Amino acid sequence: MPELPEVETVRRGLSALIIDKKITGVQLIYPKIIQGDPTEFQTAMTGRRFLKIDRRGKYLLFRLSEGLTMVSHLRMEGKYSVKSQTEDLDKHTHVVFDLDDGRQLRYNDVRKFGRMQLVKTGTEDQLPSLKKLGPEPTPETFDAKEFYQTLQQKKKVIKTALLDQTIVAGLGNIYVDETLWMTKIHPETKCNQITMEQAQELHDNIIKELNRAIEAHGTTVFTFAAVNDAIGSFQNELQVYGHKGEPCSRCQTPIEKIVVGQRGTHFCPNCQKPVTAE
Ligand SMILES: [Zn+2]
Structure with a gap:
């Protein structure tokens, strides 16, 4: 299971690839990855831009334009990749975000335990899963x-x-x-x-x-x-x-x-x- 250093590595790698890119469509191949209404998720994500990716513990926080945040937990084996739209999907690809530059952000998960959820930016700390998190292990926050x-x-x-x-x-x-x-x-x-x-x-x-x-x-x-x-x-x-x-x-x-x-x-x-x- 990815731990903080692995999730941070994903955050940094993805930031270099998707920041400022606009989402032109969302394909939900396995909708159960989405917490909440999958159709609402699709509608709300489409047309927004990735502004920034933050991290809290092992959660990735994708900051989107117009005040939305996609909270993503990789759980056991979730993986993101950025590929050209022309490349075939892997059989374990469950969510695909079409980007306005002809590439796709793809979420793969062999075990299908990972989850994504859309919330208003600033309210993510109120999710039960994030609310209980202890401090980040940095000298500034961990006493x-x-x-x-x-x-x-x-x-x-x-x-x-x-x-x-x-x-x-x-x-x-x-x-x-x-x-x-x-x-x-x-x-x-x-x-x-x-x-x-x-x-x-x-x-x-x-x-x-x-x-x-x-x-x-x-x-x-x-x-x-x-x-x-x-x-x-x-x-x-x-x-x-x-x-x-x-x-x-x-x-x-x-x-x-x-x-x-x-x-x-x-x-x-x-x-x-x-x-x-x-
Ligand atoms: Zn020893």
Whole structure:
């Protein structure tokens, strides 16, 4: 599943391709991708221009002329590409936006879990899905003390808590495993057992690691690729995710894979010791 660095990579790639382009038509091959009335979506999008693309957590916010925003979540395997109208559609293409320069913005999704929704610009934060999002993981918006205080109020395990997007937005399975390894925190540590020092360090590592991943254009795993199949390179930097059985780069202990909250979880059993009960 694309996480914040991958979605940011898509945002940047698409911005270079579609900004200022006018939508001359919308083809809904699989209308269930659209939340709300598909016909209204088609009518409202047609004739508008793409002004800008913003991002909130893992959501893309396509800013359109006349005060509309298309909120798009790629979920498991959603992908955008920009192709000439003359190129054949892929069998997994579900939504096509015809552009006024003879190209098309195409949305492909093998699993069909991705969703698009049209809202008035400025009201997107009121959508239930966006309303619950925690701060963006930047030094300006993500406060270490607040992070620690939030963790202190939670009994669930840190791996699960970081995945749910309400404490901090944008992390998924890969970057949670990586940042917990960096901070030497066992993934099954209860949130309220994390010390202030650990919370501070985890906070710093989350910001640092996501930025490094954005610089590398994200991680290319499974079928995820950025716009027009551009390849990110951050998979080469991963220390634990996908490295089961291989030696930890810090201590040479083999990386283990366990299941935490139904998610495959990679960690070093030596560097990331469980907190012992008092
Ligand atoms: Zn280790």
